[in-house]
């Protein structure tokens with residue numbers, strides 16, 4: 001007998017994949033330029049030139065035995081030292097290589113951390129809507145229970161909801177800012193309030209509640225507002241990071257998890273991460289990419305295309321009367337279906353080859369996600385389509 005749960009996960013297509021595949025099927029029918037596909041979060045901006053240069057240099061200059069070798073499980077010293085130095089410079093911290101574990105992207109970092117902290121089937125992990133849909137299978141596969149907190153009107157963290165969700169069984173909470181799917185950035189004030197709640201409940205529980213800060217979009221910010229360094233607000237924060245979006249390297253599988261010294265028994269926590277990575281079979285993150293990151297650690301992403309798309313969509317959609325969450329980061333825009341029925345809106349848009357993802361899988365059923373990591377020409381083409389759609393509701 002095979003594992004039924006795994007068969008289900010392996011055969012069930014995500015809504016996002018379904019729409020993406022529909023988009024592909026429309027290309028031969030109406031032409032690629034007419035398929036307004038805003039379904040998937042694959043960066044359309046190429047990786048910076050420095051990344052390509054670093055790859056070539058490594059391949060040309062180094063001994064292939066060396067650059068293809070296993071690294072230590074937590075990652076090469078060179079890569080971890082470079083990351084620690086970069087974080088210390090930017091956030092005034094004092095990390096070193098021992099606080100870092102290089103992973104196959106944020107997905108691996110999240111799975112490792114969840115495996116490290118979930119030890120009992122009663123263990124609960126709080127997730128705040130709107131949320132990245134993979135959190136649910138990630139938590140459940142470790143034997144934990146996902147406790148969902150519904151969104152507030154402005155899609156910041158619903159503090160009353162968190163208060164109600166916290167219990168003696170809470171082991172952790174995952175937050176994601178800038179957020180997928182909403183593009184919303186959690187304010188420092190919101191994060192401070194959250195930290196207070198977590199501190200209180202940790203004291204009651206006599207054990208830390210871990211704040212898992214999932215940050216693949218940390219560098220994708222369009223306002224002057226500084227992004228809050230979450231570990232500065234709450235001691236038991238674990239950061240999960242990725243270069244999938246900031247350096248447009250999603251297929252290369254490279255990121256890290258950070259366990260600051262302020263985490264209770266942080267060295268033991270790191271040992272548990274090592275054990276989790278081991279049984280999940282990660283061995284080490286891609287060696288070539290670790291070398292690339294060490295060379296490119298200070299490169300900042302080029303946000304021009306995303307910024308242009310965001311500005312056009314935000315101004316036009318709000319002017320048409322759409323309710324759009326304030327998208328200050330990432331490359332997503334979350335808009336509410338005019339009558340609250342996102343599936344109906346998705347179908348109507350689909351008839352016009354405008355492809356959006358309904359919010360149900362993100363825990364916000366009245367919204368739809370638009371990924372604007374797309375050609376600016378296509379974004380421009382979508383504007384009259386949104387206008388026509390809105391007319392149908394007036």
Ligand code: PLP
Pocket residue numbers: 041104105106107108132176180214216241242243244250254255
């Ligand atoms: N977390 C969030 C919120 C994401 O949007 C994604 C990818 O889209 C991930 C984690 C996983 O990213 P990675 O490619 O680094 O595994």
